[in-house]
Amino acid sequence: MHKKWLFFLLWSIGLTAQVLEKDLSQLSWTVHQWGKNEKLKATVPGTVHTDLLANQRIPDPFLQSNEKEVQWIENEDWVYETEFVLTHAELQKEHIELLFEGLDTYASVFLNGQSLLDADNMFRTWHVDIKPFAKAQNHLKIQFKSAVQRTNALAQKLPYQLPDDNRVFARKAPYQFGWDWGPRLVTCGIWKPVKLQLWDDVRIQHVFHEQKNITQEQAEVIVHVALEASKETTVTLLVNHQKRKVQVQPGTTVVDFPITIENPKLWWCNGLGIPHLYSIPIALEQKRKVRDSRELKIGIRTIELVQEPDAQGKSFYFKLNGQPVFMKGSNVIPPDSFVPRTTTIQWEALVENARLSNQNMLRVxxxxxxxxxxxxxxxxxxxxxxxxxxxFACAMYPGDEPFLQSVEKEVEDQVKRLQNHPSLALWCGNNESDEGWHNWGWQKQYKYTSQDSARIWKDYQQLFHQRIPNTLSRLLPSNENRYWPSSPSIGWGKKESLTQGDSHYWGVWWGLEPFESYDKKVGRFMSEYGFQGMPSLQTLSILSDGEPLALTSKAIRHHQKHRTGFETIENYLQRDYQNPNSFENYVYVSQLLQAYGLQKAIETHRRNRPYCMGSLYWQLNDCWPVTSWSSMDYFGHWKAAQYQVKRSFAPQLIVPKWKDNALEINLINDADTVHEGEVQLRWFSMRGVLLKEKRLNATMSANGVNTIPLEKETDWPKLDGTVVLQINFKAPEMQLNAIYTGVAPKDLQLQKPRISLEKINATTIAIQTDVFAKNVALISSEKVLFSDNYFDLLPGETKYITLDKPLTSSLIVKSLWDTLP
Structure with a gap:
């Protein structure tokens, strides 16, 4: 059946079922360059780049250095068109509205030649009543103006240039203009669904809720149902099986429904309990027919951002249901440079990968x-x-009233969309704009006068300290209005950045400081830090598109967007590792280096609890195949860092630390259960000979850290690269272990291991080695997730690894020894 006729069949079925909204994205769309006649098939939601790619008009921008070949697209205007039919009955509807959930970005919309709206904000939804212009046969046209041309023109209206780029004038995804991990692909298009809504008299406009008193016995919830009506009428509202007749006035009427939930099951974050959700059905009846309906999913919980003065400065941590929680997580960027082609499954997988690696917070x-x-x-x-x-990121923004009003409406749209999610912990104004203004030398770089600087800072305060928080206060209940103007609050070069607020620490990487600096630079909440690692060989092979793999290859260099990225990796690699003996092993060691740095950072943050109460590394994912700070690459392959993150974010953890010429053992526990047990220390030679053993009683406290200082004994084996220390914690309910070498990987006197793999079943393998094996890696040509990988293995032990699916090809196993010259 033709796509268009299938659409109208579904449309008629929907009308009989009282569903008054249909997705026009399913129609046949075309796109063409303004001023040219060739019309190409288009996909909605989509982007002009992906449409041109699908029609074979451009090379794949993700391969080789093709990004350079498609830069012309950003300077052109593009037109999308479709047609749709309305029946006589549909035309009789009192309201016929078009809903655009997302237009990127400067879009003029025409219906049957009539101008409907001029959109200028990618992050807003746009409603327009087409009743006066609708006909049986309708032609819809959307003309997208070049964002680059438009922002350049807007920039000319100011007497100075704003940092960082003219992109700041557009309410458009900043990363499209290029970043130090992403390409410049300034696209446009209908990036979210287009819907047609038909209704009479009254409909549900918006649903939100407030959580009042929450105790173990009951939770008091108020459900607010906003009704939109064109005339005075009487309707029946059903909320959670409560029924009430409501007199509705023209405009918006908000109806409040108090609900009591007996013995509520609380919503908990990953690792602390079950994230229980309640479903609240809502229906609008008129003349005994359901005219509109919603399903509200809520989680019963309280969240607080606690900032209290203390002896060290000022705290910064979250309480969930009254319990202080150490936040373990990462920063998320868009999963693709062309977001519309990201599927629901891919969005869900992003979250699932965080959960599997023991994270409990993601920063968007x-x-x-x-x-x-x-x-x-x-x-x-x-x-x-x-x-x-x-x-908003890494820039200063205009402060004219049209811009501020656009942002205010954007905030309103996003808050209404997201406010009911129990997972939403914090709204933050921007990324690094405050730090950039005060620490990055912009005022000198752009040669601002004192008057210029005063105006730019005033505009900043108006946007982030007045307009956005005032809008949040208008929309959110007070107990849900958690707002932080800028992340970080103070730049990483300032002493105060480590004593209050959140911190982005980039002394490692940008400052070329050693990984050991993580021990000294611990803030109250570490919301950014990180290190680069190369993607998988499979990903490198795809982006290279047949070009031989080498660090000097054009494709590999092009897919490193940091101006000194490979040089920085090399700098750190020389400090801690020996030079790998091949490109393939260079990829492997670069991933080990990234994991090594993240381990030091995360475990330092965790053992400094409660002074530090959050560790969000940069970054979880990529938007294209690239060498970057991500812990898993664009195609979802886990790097060594992701496996290390999983180990370092484990709910219970042993962190050994050599401090003040003595060994210190830290027992970390995120749960609220105390564990009484024994710590066992065993020193082994590289061949597994037991050299020394020590046992002592130990307690793992609830929701905290126990530090066990050990005075060095004269007969302890020296950790000089020939000895490995195994630390176990044994309690009736658990057993933990850690392996500690005490020296940099390059100083280990490794011996060639014979690593054996035994297939236990289709998804389980057993691994053994005859000598100590460092960073044992299981490598497959298929995309597979292992329960652990890139791990250390002692002789005489058997490690069981599970796979998320059976493999059809053989596994390659390697260790750090295989990379030595």
Whole structure:
């Protein structure tokens, strides 16, 4: 059946079922360059780049250095068109509205030649009544103006240039203009669904809720149902099986429904309990027929951001249901440079990968896009809290009234979309704009006068300290209005950045400071830090598109967007590792280096609890195949860092530390259960000969850290690269272990291991070695997730590894010894 006729069949079925909304995205769309006649088949939702790619008009921008070949697209205007039919009955509807959930970005919309609206904000939804212009046969046209041309023109209206780029004038995804991990692909298009809504008299406009008193015995919830009506009428509202007749006035009427939930099951984040959700059905009846309906999913919980003065400065931590929680997580960027082609499954997988690696918070970074509904729903279901930036990053912004009003409407649209999610923990104004203004030398770089600087800072304060928080206060209940103007609050070069607020620590990487600096630079909440690692060989092979793999290859160099990226990796690699003996092993060691740095950072943050109460590394994912700070690459392959993150974020953890010429053992516990047990220390030679053993009683306290200082004994084997220390904690309910070498990997006197793999069943293998094996890696040509990987293995032990699916090809196993010259 033709796509268009299938659409109208579904449309008629929907009308009989009282569903008054249909997705026009399913129609046949075309796109063409303004001023040219060739019309190409288009996909909605989509982008002009992906449409041109699908029609074979451009090379794949993700391969080789093709990004350079498609830069012309950003300077052109593009036109999308479709047609749709309305029946006589449909035309009689009192309201016929078009809903655009997302237009990227400067879009003029025409119906049957009549101008409907001029959109200028990618992050807003746009409603327009087409009743006066609708006919049986309708032609819809959307003309997208070049964002680059438009922002350049807007920039000319100011007497100075704003940092960082003219992109700041557009309410458009900043990362499209290029970043130090992403390409410049300034696209346009209908990036979210287009819907047609038909209704008479009254409909549900918006549903939100407040949580009042919450005790073990009951939770008091108020459900607010906003009704939109064109005339005075009487309707029946059903909320959670309560029925009430309501007199509705023209305009918006908000009806409040108090609900009491007996013995509520609380919503908990990953690792602390079940993220229980309640479903509240809502229906609008008129003349005994259901005219509109919603399903509200909520989690019963309380969240507080606690900032209290203390002896060291000022705390910064979250309480969930009254319990202080150490936040373990990462920063998320858009999963693709062309977001519309990201599927629901991919959004959900992003959250699932965080859950599997023991994370409990994701920060939606402010230089990308507000994530898809599927992302937040998955966070609700999997217990992942969300730190939500507004989409402003690394720049200063204009302060004219039209811009501020556009942002205010954007905030309103996003808050209404997201406010019911129990996972949403914090709204944040921007990423690094405050730090950039005070620490990055912009005022000198752009040669601002004192008057210029005063005006730019005033505009900043108006936007982030007045307009956005005032809008939040208008929309959110006071107990849900958690707002933080800028992340970080103070730049990493300032002493105060480590004593209050949140901190982005980039002394490692940008400052070329050694990994050991993580021990000294611990803030109250570490919301950014990280290190680069190369993607998988499979990903490198795809992006290279047949070009031989080498660090000097054009494709590999092009897919490193940091100006000194490979040089920085090399600098750190020389400090801690020996030079790998091949490109393939260089990829492997670069991943080990990244994991090594993240381990030091995460475990330092965790053992400094409660001074430090959060560790969100940069970054979880990529938007294209690239060498970057991500812990899993664009195609979802886990790097060594992701496996290390899983180990370092484990609910219970042993962290050994050599401090003040003595060994210190830290027992970390996120749960609220105390464990009484024994710590066992065993020193082995590289061949597994037991050299020394020591046992002592130990306690793992609830929700905290126990530090066990050990005075060095004269007969302890020296950790000089020939000895491995195994630390076990044994209690009736658990057994933990850690392996500690005490020296950098390059100083280990490794011996060639004979590593054996035994297939136990289709998804389980057993691994053994005859000598100590460092960073044992299981490598497959298929995409597979292992229960652990890139791990250390002692002789005489058997490690069981499970796979998320059976493999059809053989596994390659390697260790650090295989990379030595």
């Amino acid at each position: 970074w402010g230089g990308g896009v507000y994530a898809d509904d599927a992302f937040y729903a998955a966070c609700d279901e999997k217990g992942i809290l969300v730190w939500q930036d507004f989409m």
